[in-house]
Amino acid sequence: MITDRIAVDIKVPNQTRYLCLIGHIGxxxxxxxxxxxxxRKKLAYDLxxxxxxxxxxxxxxxxxxxxxxxxxxxISIVDQRLIIRVFDFGQGFDVKQYVEPRHPLxxxxxxxxxxxxxxxxxxxxxxxSGHVLEMCKNL
Amino acid sequence: MNLHIEDKGAAMLLAVQxxxxxxxNSGDLKNQMLKLFEEGKNNLVVDLQGVRFVDSSGLGxxxxxxxxxxxxxxxxxxxxxxxxxxxxxxxxxxHRVFEIYTDSTEALASFQQ
Numbered sequence: 001m002i003t004d005r006i007a008v009d010i011k012v013p014n015q016t017r018y019l020c021l022i023g024h025i026g027x028x029x030x031x032x033x034x035x036x037x038x039x040r041k042k043l044a045y046d047l048x049x050x051x052x053x054x055x056x057x058x059x060x061x062x063x064x065x066x067x068x069x070x071x072x073x074x075i076s077i078v079d080q081r082l083i084i085r086v087f088d089f090g091q092g093f094d095v096k097q098y099v100e101p102r103h104p105l106x107x108x109x110x111x112x113x114x115x116x117x118x119x120x121x122x123x124x125x126x127x128x129s130g131h132v133l134e135m136c137k138n139l
Numbered sequence: 140m141n142l143h144i145e146d147k148g149a150a151m152l153l154a155v156q157x158x159x160x161x162x163x164n165s166g167d168l169k170n171q172m173l174k175l176f177e178e179g180k181n182n183l184v185v186d187l188q189g190v191r192f193v194d195s196s197g198l199g200x201x202x203x204x205x206x207x208x209x210x211x212x213x214x215x216x217x218x219x220x221x222x223x224x225x226x227x228x229x230x231x232x233x234h235r236v237f238e239i240y241t242d243s244t245e246a247l248a249s250f251q252q
Contacts, residue, residue, distance in 0.1 A: 016163035023159070023192070045192070045223045052194045056162040104236045107203050110195035117230060 004034050006077040014069040023048040046118045053111040054086040062088035082137045089130040140167035149250035150182035160197035172204040181213025184246040188219030218246040
């Protein structure tokens with residue numbers, strides 16, 4: 001059986017106008033996968049969503065909205081395991097604070113909860129120059 | 140953001156004409172709704188028929204509008220949710236907060252009862 005082996009490495013300015021570009025890459029990966037027996041349209045939406053949420057978090061909470069900074073994103077699939085890494089270059093944020101579902105009338109804080117719900121594993125740790133949010137999903 | 144606003148008498152109809160409602164444009168929707176509230180227009184129907192993707196900040200903007208409308212004795216109702224957008228409301232339990240209608244005609248009619 002031929003398996004998918006994909007590696008995407010992209011750097012974009014720290015601006016929300018690029019959310020759409022990054023989300024579409026995730027969506028297109030889901031639609032292009034050779035071996036996926038689940039609901040492909042749902043996977044496409046989910047990857048669009050987790051990439052959009054992770055990048056929006058990096059822009060707002062980690063890179064402090066500085067448009068001169070950039071967000072670095074890696075997407076890889078090896079042996080039916082999808083790994084997304086979003087690198088930021090700022091102070092970071094407390095990921096544990098947001099893992100529980102929010103009260104329905106809260107305006108903020110749903111992004112991390114959604115990422116937790118969709119992905120199998122999620123971690124956020126410091127790097128030499130900032131932080132990396134890593135998410136994994138078994139396909 | 141591309142937003143078509145129309146006074147329908149019983150309520151204001153806001154048709155979001157964007158493929159995505161996300162952190163890039165949700166602030167615009169929130170501000171447009173605030174403007175309407177300041178003008179005393181507290182009953183809103185947000186038509187999402189053309190929107191195929193909503194993220195957490197899009198949901199947040201709608202929650203903000205809902206809370207503002209409620210606090211002014213009005214209401215914010217939703218119409219035309221695509222299947223996957225509707226799933227987002229279910230996943231975050233927001234389908235229990237909003238009145239959700241198949242289309243804007245039904246949502247507007249509910250304000251006239």
